[in-house]
Amino acid sequence: MIQAFINLIPITLAQSLIYSFVALAIMVPFRTLSLPDLTTEGSFPLGGCLAAAVLTAGLDPWSSMALAIAGGFLAGISTALIHQYFKINSLLAGILVATMIWSVNLRVMGMPNKSVRPELTAFDAISPEILLGIWSQIALLAALVGLVVLGLIAFYKSEVGLALRCVGANARLSPAIGINARLYTTVGFGLANGLAALGGAIVVQQQGYADVTMGFGILVNGLAALIIGEAIIGRSTIQRQVIAPIVGSIVYYQLISLGLSTGLHPSDLKLLTGAFVLITLGLPLLTKGRAAVSAGA
Template identity: 55%
Template sequence: MDVFNSFYGLIPVTIAQSLIVSFVVLGVMLPFRILSFPDLTSEGAFPLGGCVCGTLITAGVNPFLACFIALLCGFAAGCTTAFIHLRFKINTLLAGILVMTMLYSINLRIMGRTNIPLFTYDTVFTILAGPSANFPWTKILIVGLLVALVLGAMLYFFMSEKGTAMRAVGASPDMAEAQGIDVGTATIIGVGVASALSATGGSIMVQTQGFADVNMGFGILINGLAALIIGEAITGRQTILRQVLAPVIGSLVYYQLISFCLTLGLAPADLKFATGAFVLLMLALPNLRRTGGGVQIREKIRE
């Protein structure tokens, strides 16, 4: 009963956190599923957005404007990754690693130190909600509305002509180019928007937790991937609606699972290992089903 009560008490907090992280999961899904562009920039764009937003807020900039500037910085980071890949023919993962590594130094330069407290400054939540800004359900309402707006905009775009062209680039770049689609521009914009979403999540996160930290993105990519896999297992990927909803649903479910593991007594230091093992299992499960648990593999080896 104590475990259930603890888990129930954490539900509002984990819902608010999962909605914020869903921006990162959307940023993982867009290049990975829509553009077939495996990218690691999100792990650097998330703290970039937080560091930029935190620095601007402490400098007296309006929190809404600070979030928008953080979004633009994330967009620039994603565009840089795509440009490096397209211009210098560097592997997408390596290009993302290079940008992510450089962003760590850039974040330190932006803040001038490793972390910045924001407890005494106005945030988006204090401006919109006033005294009730720190209530979890207030944050859920505000972030939930923003997530709904982003999902609506993504659905509208991907069902439009330009959105269909971007999806065509991910499905078959050669065919898309044969149809007169500018593959390079679509790739740069798509990866840029993905990193902009991650940076937006970082800018909201720092205002929720009350501080910006240069290490806040550590491990966020594997969490996003785990959430995406869970979401796709629940919703499927047969339609663009399901594909767009999968990151949000997966994020909600994933963080409830993490919360439940913590209430059962799992040490926080073990969560990364558990998450990695879970992702590995989810990725390997379809192949294990196709091979009948390894029977076909053993038969091929014997042959």
């Protein structure tokens, strides 16, 4: 069992670095804007499908990732606009957009799945040997995640980032101090889903294929990673808040690896992850409720 777990460590480490983009995407609306968003489950495969389609059509990998980010950004903007102008709950708006994206993905690829040859990917463009060594992939992915983390921290400290955080803290008060709450909410949703789409584009290039169902269950996994990361390092500062999803993703996927090494059936993982998220989110509310009842008595 121990040897099996050790053998899986590098594979799950590479996987966790890629899926940390999803955890970051969930963190932006959930923590910064205090608005839950389910569009991630659609924007992640959208990024992958867009990347696969344009890579096989002859576009370079860097442009394919930029296109994926743009597609995810538009998906996030769509959710924000539906939420704000049609007065539809952000969760329902996200479900609607994610559902529509499924049809878009089929149109983009022309089929449910599409393979991508290794020589078309960013990994091969940097060095053909990278795809042959898992540790080379890990080093490249870690560098990319590090750049995104530094960029997000700098963004949150900028004027736009401060306005975004202000909207999340008090959307009703923001207009009184000259901040357009609708605009910055839209930017936040777009940023989040752009990150998710980037993760999808990287996954496709690493695993060599795209599938329209590749986003199924990704939201719960990302939320579990976010919760674990915040439990480990907290979210008292901007740096901690941005790094928490990365740490959580690494720990979460290693826990998944450990579970598989002990003989846990892969089909049980979704059930256990969902139960973990439910308990983590619900337990504090139950504790507060009991404390209030005790105080009233």
